[in-house]
Amino acid sequence: MKTALAPYVRILGRGANLSRSLTGDEAQDAMEITLRGDAAPEATGAMLMLMRMKGETADEIAGFVRAARATAAAQGHVALDWPSYAAGRTRGLPWFLLSAKLVAMAGYPVLLHGWNSHQNPTASVRNALPVLNIPILDSADFSELPGGIGYLPLETLSPALFDLLRLRDALGVRSCINTVLRVLNPTGAPATVQGVFHPPYRELQMDAGQILGQQSMTVLKGGGGEFERHPGKDLALFGLRDGQAWDDTAPALSAQHVRLAEGSETSDPGALAALWSGQLHDDFARAVVLGTADLALQTLGADITAAALWDERQQRKTA
Known part of the structure; x- marks a missing residue:
């Protein structure tokens, strides 16, 4: 026994x-x-x-993460760690993927990693990746990310952690593994952005990150638990700057007071590529993308805005 x-x-x-x-x-x-x-x-x-x-306490989460990193380390050059582990029951399209593409376009390699339970096909990150030409990595050992961005499935990164996460199906409720995976940062990237569904986890993840020596982190209550800003709401921010606890507030960017799942006019994953190419004009979705990207760029200490990158994207498309 x-x-x-x-x-x-x-x-x-x-x-x-x-x-x-x-x-x-x-x-x-x-x-x-x-x-x-x-x-x-x-x-x-x-x-x-x-x-x-x-x-859970921050010490417990940090201890679990230290153990997990020994078996779930990824090898590659990454500037920004972007975990994505939300179930997606209450959200719409994963517009934040376009935010990550903007950050990568600015020259900051982004590693997305996670697992999506497909409880809401509209919100499924896995379904949207091919539409946006974001590669799904087949190994945790990579040198450079194609196009500066890639998605590492949890089952590829660590089958053992994947099995622990899937215990939710047997237990009926989430466990601290959800938090561990958000804090994991498998490449040891200097900056990380993290979403939570329940507000108290913002401080928990911040405190665990500080124990682990993370230098830059931004945590927010995002759409369905993802790192995605709702532009119609004031926002409380928590995290780390230069390894020290940090918090801030950001005012609403839009007057639309709706749920993310209701704010855009479409639920077709193809809309993500259409917004990126300029074929779709959706002010709410664009505000989600740019607002989220700006927070990620600030976490990196970048001196460029998401709006400037969005315009540059258009220029590259028409050049």
């Missing part, structure tokens, strides 16, 4: 007066045991659900 994880389940589950959170070192060891396959599946589920009940 596999019992290696039992001491950590015991720490988390000894009752209201005796249980406590894991230290960073304990969390790292517990995740190393799990990813090696030395944990009983019952113990893994118990650990994750006990952590969910009490609430």
